[in-house]
Amino acid sequence: MGTAELAGVEVVDLASTPLRELNRRLHEPADGVRTWRILNPNGAHAVACGLDSEIDVEIEGHVGYYCAGMNKLGTVHVHGNAGTGLAENLMSGAVIVDGSASQSAGASGHGGLLVVHGDASARCGISMKGIDIVVRGSVGHLSAFMAQTGRLVVCGDAGEALGDSIYEARLYVHGEVAGLGSDCIEKELRDEHVAELSELLARAGVDDIEPREFRRYGSARQLYNFKVDNAAAY
Amino acid sequence: MSNGDWHPGLRESYLYDRNVIAEIQRASREGIYDIRGFGAKRRLPHFDDLLFLGASVSRYPLEGYRERCDTDVALGTRFAKNPLELKIPVTIAGMSFGALSAPAKEALGRGASEVGTATTTGDGGMTEEERTHSKTLVYQVLPSRYGLNPDDLRRADAIEIVVGQGAKPGGGGMLLGHKISDRVAAMRALPKAIDQRSACRHPDWTGPDDLEIKIHELREITDWEKPIFVKIGATRTYYDVQLAVKAGADVIVVDGMQGGTAATQDVFIEHVGIPTLPATRLAVQALQELDMHRKVQLVISGGIRTGADVAKALALGADAVSIGTAALISLGDNSPEYDDEYRKIGSASGFYDDWQAGRDPAGISTQDDELSARLDPVLGGRRIANYLRVLTLEAQTLARACGKSHVHNLEPEDLVALTVEAAAMAGVPLAGTDWIPGLRSG
Numbered sequence: 001m002g003t004a005e006l007a008g009v010e011v012v013d014l015a016s017t018p019l020r021e022l023n024r025r026l027h028e029p030a031d032g033v034r035t036w037r038i039l040n041p042n043g044a045h046a047v048a049c050g051l052d053s054e055i056d057v058e059i060e061g062h063v064g065y066y067c068a069g070m071n072k073l074g075t076v077h078v079h080g081n082a083g084t085g086l087a088e089n090l091m092s093g094a095v096i097v098d099g100s101a102s103q104s105a106g107a108s109g110h111g112g113l114l115v116v117h118g119d120a121s122a123r124c125g126i127s128m129k130g131i132d133i134v135v136r137g138s139v140g141h142l143s144a145f146m147a148q149t150g151r152l153v154v155c156g157d158a159g160e161a162l163g164d165s166i167y168e169a170r171l172y173v174h175g176e177v178a179g180l181g182s183d184c185i186e187k188e189l190r191d192e193h194v195a196e197l198s199e200l201l202a203r204a205g206v207d208d209i210e211p212r213e214f215r216r217y218g219s220a221r222q223l224y225n226f227k228v229d230n231a232a233a234y
Numbered sequence: 235m236s237n238g239d240w241h242p243g244l245r246e247s248y249l250y251d252r253n254v255i256a257e258i259q260r261a262s263r264e265g266i267y268d269i270r271g272f273g274a275k276r277r278l279p280h281f282d283d284l285l286f287l288g289a290s291v292s293r294y295p296l297e298g299y300r301e302r303c304d305t306d307v308a309l310g311t312r313f314a315k316n317p318l319e320l321k322i323p324v325t326i327a328g329m330s331f332g333a334l335s336a337p338a339k340e341a342l343g344r345g346a347s348e349v350g351t352a353t354t355t356g357d358g359g360m361t362e363e364e365r366t367h368s369k370t371l372v373y374q375v376l377p378s379r380y381g382l383n384p385d386d387l388r389r390a391d392a393i394e395i396v397v398g399q400g401a402k403p404g405g406g407g408m409l410l411g412h413k414i415s416d417r418v419a420a421m422r423a424l425p426k427a428i429d430q431r432s433a434c435r436h437p438d439w440t441g442p443d444d445l446e447i448k449i450h451e452l453r454e455i456t457d458w459e460k461p462i463f464v465k466i467g468a469t470r471t472y473y474d475v476q477l478a479v480k481a482g483a484d485v486i487v488v489d490g491m492q493g494g495t496a497a498t499q500d501v502f503i504e505h506v507g508i509p510t511l512p513a514t515r516l517a518v519q520a521l522q523e524l525d526m527h528r529k530v531q532l533v534i535s536g537g538i539r540t541g542a543d544v545a546k547a548l549a550l551g552a553d554a555v556s557i558g559t560a561a562l563i564s565l566g567d568n569s570p571e572y573d574d575e576y577r578k579i580g581s582a583s584g585f586y587d588d589w590q591a592g593r594d595p596a597g598i599s600t601q602d603d604e605l606s607a608r609l610d611p612v613l614g615g616r617r618i619a620n621y622l623r624v625l626t627l628e629a630q631t632l633a634r635a636c637g638k639s640h641v642h643n644l645e646p647e648d649l650v651a652l653t654v655e656a657a658a659m660a661g662v663p664l665a666g667t668d669w670i671p672g673l674r675s676g
Contacts, residue, residue, distance in 0.1 A: 050455030
């Protein structure tokens with residue numbers, strides 16, 4: 001049996017229920033069903049993508065590409081690892097991953113909160129447009145590439161070319177930064193930044209790191225308009 | 235110096251003509267490459283180099299004013315629940331709000347809707363004007379993802395994943411700061427007045443295997459209702475088309491190097507990509523070898539100006555064509571009406587290509603409120619509808635002359651080439667011969 005209902009919780013077993021059937025039902029949830037529990041995802045792609053209502057989805061295992069893609073309003077919790085493009089273009093709501101995430105986590109996200117309790121790979125937060133991302137571990141190279149707005153918090157280390165060609169996003173890193181990308185510089189961590197960092201860490205459930213130990217990075221705003229004198233930076 | 239000023243002894247260099255000399259001098263003054271709009275201006279093999287063989291003794295023509303020649307086309311019949319059903323095989327190509335003014339986008343929607351065809355969004359997302367006035371609207375998913383959101387994805391009629399465009403395959407976009415109004419900045423989540431760069435690569439996929447999964451995700455988000463187009467700039471067209479089919483595209487859009495752009499380096503526009511003519515033949519060949527011709531629809535763009543271009547593209551195997559630059563000219567771009575004003579900004583009607591500058595006297599490629607207000611979207615829409623009707627009537631005229639009761643019944647056998655180059659690129663015989671250069675036998 002692919003589906004069972006337990007005390008208001010809709011349980012769907014992807015070992016026996018087609019992904020299409022799951023996503024169709026998540027897009028138009030039956031009245032009164034606010035919580036879903038997904039069993040045996042087994043690395044399936046596009047699980048719980050395109051949610052458009054305030055439902056909670058608990059995924060018991062690893063997921064493939066684009067889990068919770070374009071999520072709006074929903075809360076998706078992956079009790080495992082996630083593949084490429086986790087929560088891409090996130091609009092609102094929250095996506096939480098207990099394990100690690102592959103590349104492009106939170107890519108082009110417009111809003112909402114993404115929490116990765118393990119590590120995130122390359123291009124975490126690429127082209128972010130308002131999303132908040134908290135990574136308990138480290139992030140790979142080219143994270144926050146062309147990041148427009150929003151906040152990326154890295155409790156571990158950051159790889160090469162962090163914040164390359166960054167616009168107005170704010171980056172916070174607790175560990176080492178292997179290198180900054182073009183036009184990304186370290187900036188002063190002021191009280192207002194500590195306050196927003198504290199709030200982000202609290203929302204992500206991270207309570208064992210002192211916010212004042214982070215370093216802040218952002219745009220030098222030197223490449224916003226093309227100047228021939230900056231040609232070497234391009 | 236005009237040609238009238240020439241006198242014996244003045245000999246212009248072929249290699250260093252006046253344009254080359256002027257560009258070297260400009261580059262030396264300004265220290266930055268030339269950025270402009272429009273498309274390739276160099277002479278390229280094109281549909282003009284092909285001719286139709288009208289019916290005669292061996293073929294039976296259709297009466298031009300009496301017998302039907304249908305023009306309808308369905309796009310997206312492979313997987314989508316709701317394919318696009320268009321009355322004519324000419325659509326409006328993707329052009330962004332930002333690059334174009336709001337009245338221009340509205341006019342394109344009005345005109346296309348009047349004749350039963352589709353328009354396409356562009357970098358920067360969907361505006362209310364174009365959704366309201368476009369009965370059928372294709373929503374682009376571009377590398378920048380500016381303005382991309384699931385609500386607009388669901389209210390679109392089709393989705394187009396843009397891998398590249400003919401004017402700049404391999405390049406990203408740019409929208410210079412003077413076109414970044416408050417509204418454009420807000421839609422793109424970027425500060426006002428900065429030079430906006432659009433990424434050249436998608437942020438969350440990197441190859442054909444990823445693209446297949448990306449298409450699957452978009453289908454899941456939209457419950458498999460919308461046709462999914464994949465747009466590629468013409469380069470390695472044969473392979474790109476086959477990979478797009480393998481990735482699951484419903485429709486493939488191939489944009490040749492004559493395709494227009496709002497702002498790109500001149501060196502990019504003129505020196506990257508292949509012309510629309512060989513790209514069309516390569517795309518059709520790729521589909522035929524996969525037995526997917528007519529199952530995955532092919533839309534051709536890049537320098538489509540006349541009904542003859544439409545008919546020739548269809549005869550080579552395209553299902554539809556798309557127009558961009560020609561649509562802007564139809565709206566009023568480069569109109570003699572504004573010649574004095576073009577001259578004030580260093581150009582002239584018929585030559586204006588500074589679409590990146592935001593000072594368009596015709597109110598099309600601008601975000602300036604005063605200039606934009608010059609374009610009446612109702613009048614502009616009527617011009618677009620007229621122009622689309624003429625393209626269609628011309629294509630029908632040629633199809634009937636070849637004895638075809640539907641424009642899709644045109645075929646390569648109806649064509650010959652005027653030049654050896656065009657014969658080789660299009661895969662049709664040089665006129666008066668049975669010679670197709672490059673055709674391997676045995």
